[in-house]
Amino acid sequence: MNHLPLIIKREYLTKVKNKSFIIMTFLSPLIFITFIAVIAYLTQLNNDKVKVISVLDDSGLVRHVFKSTEHTAYNNLEGMSLNDAKALVQESEGYGLLYISKVSEGPIKSKNVTFYSEESPSITLISAIENKIQTELTLQNRIHEGIDVEKLEASKVQIEINQESFKGEKTSKVDSVVKLIFGGAAGYLLFMFIIIYGNMIMRSVIEEKTSRIIEVIISSVKPVQLMLGKIIGTSLAGISQFVIWIILGGVLMTVASFVLGVDLAQMQTPQQQMVEQAMATPEINSEIQNIVTAFFNLPLLNLITAFILFFICGYLLYSSLYAAIGAAVDNETDTQQFMLPILMPLVLAVYIGIFTVIEDPHGTVSTVFSFIPFTSPVVMLMRIPFGVPIWQQVVSLIILIGTFMFTVWFAAKIYRVGILMYGKKPSYKELIKWIKY
Amino acid sequence: MNNLLEVNNVSKYFGDFKALNNVSVSIPKGSIFGLLGPNGAGKTTLIRIVNQITMPDAGSVVLDGEALSQKHIMDIGYLPEERGLYKSMKVGEQAIYLAQLKGLSKAEAKKRLKYWFERLEIGDWWNKKIQELSKGMAQKIQFVVTVLHEPKLLIFDEPFSGFDPINANLIKDEILRLRENGATVIFSTHRMESVEELCDDIALIHKSNKILDGKLVDVKRQFKINTFEVGIRSNNQLELEKEISEKFSVSKANFKTLEDELKLNIKINPGENPNDLLNYLTQKGEVSHFVELIPSVNDIFIQAVNNS
Structure with missing residues (x-):
């Protein structure tokens, strides 16, 4: 008799009807979006405050480059002693005082420029001011040395290297960034999925043990069926939750942007800025176009197939281990000693993915780890956008499936014995013994 | 075929521990069979082997003339000693689910449950969650779930624990009625007075070995003083x-x-x-x-x- 659909249905419905699951599903995106919105709002609020900076340029060489902008107001002081200026700025509660001392001969040097302020000034502001002075002084120097500035500008050349594989596939820097994002997202998604729903499976096995219903159930169904039913049912609940999160997150994001007048999508984190610098291209239009072409340049069909296969196998591999742990222990506090060996390869995979794959997607380290079954789902998913030969993917998948079948067998053994064991805190030695039962 | 269940020379090892040593028992059709023994003797292991929860290392089990196999699951109803129900699931839903696992259709399960719930006067529990019920109430539901699919063989492990005398009596009468309707019952307990009262045959297992079995009267004759x-x-x-x-x-x-x-x-x-x-x-x-x-x-x- 095949009870699998029945078990899956029960597991799914119990999970989905659970109050805390429902609350988590609907509250998480709300909390998350609110969080982002508040941060964005606060940042904007901060930026809205105009910084008043007084400039006392005794050299008279650069004072004209400080023009007030939306966020910074420059206030030129003239014919004042430094002490008077300091007192004035302090009194008027200005942001700070930029002082350039008189230069008797030669160019302005670093020691001639000082910024006085109540608190330490922001780094971006200081670099902006440095930039302004440098540019102006360089220009003045060039004129002074009789260099034709216009010719100098005109002689500048900008090069962007075309990248092409031997097979004739064209890539660019933008491509790399898009690949990175895709691979990273896929790998990270799998990582999160395993941790969240693996734990859920484990808890549900423990619940069956502590409520002592297990013996009633397995007098009707085979333990392996029960275990697989649990894994599949919980995963389906997980997928439902993920889909709701994405939809709800999108809707809330749009609503929040309207209400707060903050364009959340435009909010930039330092990482995003780095990414943008990496793909800085002269025209914005071509930038978007580049991203679109980069997207279509991805081995999409391969990516999607590989994503589905590696995701499923990788997830099942780990979740069967979680189920086995749940079966081996009596309560959640006893799970600690078994969690570490599961989490280690997983965390390792993510770090390898982030640090090695980005640097060298086809290097020895990334290649080796994309074959080792416990790291391969994450690492391979991160590598694939960069183009991995099909044979490598197939071999890695075969190894993964082989290991997956082994762990399911192994987990089922532990599960079968473990679910009927009470009151013992099992050791690894004990678990090995169970396999022989 | 006078025996519903025949356990032939069954042995089971857990690692180096011998849980059952060459045990054979025959359970006549329509009897109430007392499976007795001190704690840790191997009773539960034997019962689990009959339920195909554990597989024997040696020996065979024959149910109603056929070697025990997966399809016999619906011929057996098992009330384990370690029993419980899903705490956060509703009584009705849960009973239907467990009945479906035993091969009943949803409609049939519902029909029979209604009958049993009325019979035991627990109809208004249908939409309650198990965690809202007392232990004795949950035990009643477990009893119903065990017998619902009308199995040929019923196995009760300490069926009266957790019941007050009135409900214990009620369950005892139900067990006797089920036997009259043709079921064979294996009954494992430490309460000797209920063995005395209910059982036709007994077997005594001690330290993994069967040391005694037969009709209760014959056993008594054997121990005549x-x-x-x-x-x-x-x-x-x-x-x-x-x-x-x-x-x-x-x-x-x-x-x-x-x-x-x-x-x-x-x-x-x-x-x-x-x-x-x-x-x-x-x-x-x-x-x-x-x-x-x-x-x-x-x-x-x-x-x-x-x-x-």
């Missing part, structure tokens, strides 16, 4: 006691009577006719009490376990 409880009135009771003690092995008896009689347990030799004893006694005085002492299951249990 040839001892009679006697009350006798006489003018000189001390003299009489001395006289009897010289002829038979005698011990003090303890039972209630109206007069102050001489009360003795008198053992005769196996094969001797009790009438001879009675004749002898009637010559000595007025016999008011003459009963053969039959060993209780409790006595048999203790004796058998201690002797082995």
Whole structure:
């Protein structure tokens, strides 16, 4: 008799009807979006405050480059002693005082420029001011040395290297960034999925043990069926939750942007800025176009197939281990000693993915780890956008499936014995013994 | 085929530990079979093997003439000692789910559940969650779930634990009724008085071995102690006691009577006719009490376990 659909249905419905699951599903995106919105709002609020900076340029060489902008107001002081200026700025509660001392001969040097302020000034502001002075002084120097500035500008050349594989596939820097994002997202998604729903499976096995219903159930169904039913049912609940999160997150994001007048999508984190610098291209239009072409340049069909296969196998591999742990222990506090060996390869995979794959997607380290079954789902998913030969993917998948079948067998053994064991805190030695039962 | 279940030379090892050693039992169709033994003797292992939860390392199990296989799951109803229900699931939903696992259709399960819930007067629990019910209430539901698919073989492990005397009686009557309707019952318990009351056959397992089995009456006959409880009135009771003690092995008896009689347990030799004893006694005085002492299951249990 095949009870699998029945078990899956029960597991799914119990999970989905659970109050805390429902609350988590609907509250998480709300909390998350609110969080982002508040941060964005606060940042904007901060930026809205105009910084008043007084400039006392005794050299008279650069004072004209400080023009007030939306966020910074420059206030030129003239014919004042430094002490008077300091007192004035302090009194008027200005942001700070930029002082350039008189230069008797030669160019302005670093020691001639000082910024006085109540608190330490922001780094971006200081670099902006440095930039302004440098540019102006360089220009003045060039004129002074009789260099034709216009010719100098005109002689500048900008090069962007075309990248092409031997097979004739064209890539660019933008491509790399898009690949990175895709691979990273896929790998990270799998990582999160395993941790969240693996734990859920484990808890549900423990619940069956502590409520002592297990013996009633397995007098009707085979333990392996029960275990697989649990894994599949919980995963389906997980997928439902993920889909709701994405939809709800999108809707809330749009609503929040309207209400707060903050364009959340435009909010930039330092990482995003780095990414943008990496793909800085002269025209914005071509930038978007580049991203679109980069997207279509991805081995999409391969990516999607590989994503589905590696995701499923990788997830099942780990979740069967979680189920086995749940079966081996009596309560959640006893799970600690078994969690570490599961989490280690997983965390390792993510770090390898982030640090090695980005640097060298086809290097020895990334290649080796994309074959080792416990790291391969994450690492391979991160590598694939960069183009991995099909044979490598197939071999890695075969190894993964082989290991997956082994762990399911192994987990089922532990599960079968473990679910009927009470009151013992099992050791690894004990678990090995169970396999022989 | 008179036996519904035949367990033939079954052995089971857990690592180096021998849980069952070459155990054979036969359970006649329509009987209530008491499976007895001290804690850790191997009863639960045997029951789990019959339920195909664990596989035997050696030996075979035959149910109703066929080697035990996956399809027999719906022929067996099992109420384990370690039992429980999903705490956060509703009673009705849960009962239907468990019935479906035993192969009933949803509609059929619902119909039968309605019948049983009415019968046990628990109809208004349908939409309650298990965690809202008391232990005894949950036990009732478990009992219903065990018998719902009308299996040929019912296995009850300590079925009365957690029940008050009234409900225990109710369940006992239901078990007897199920037997009348053709079910065979395996009954594992430490309550010897209920074995005495319900069981037709018993088997005693001790330290992984079966040390005793058969019809309850036969077992009792086997453990017959040839001892009679006697009350006798006489003018000189001390003299009489001395006289009897010289002829038979005698011990003090303890039972209630109206007069102050001489009360003795008198053992005769196996094969001797009790009438001879009675004749002898009637010559000595007025016999008011003459009963053969039959060993209780409790006595048999203790004796058998201690002797082995």
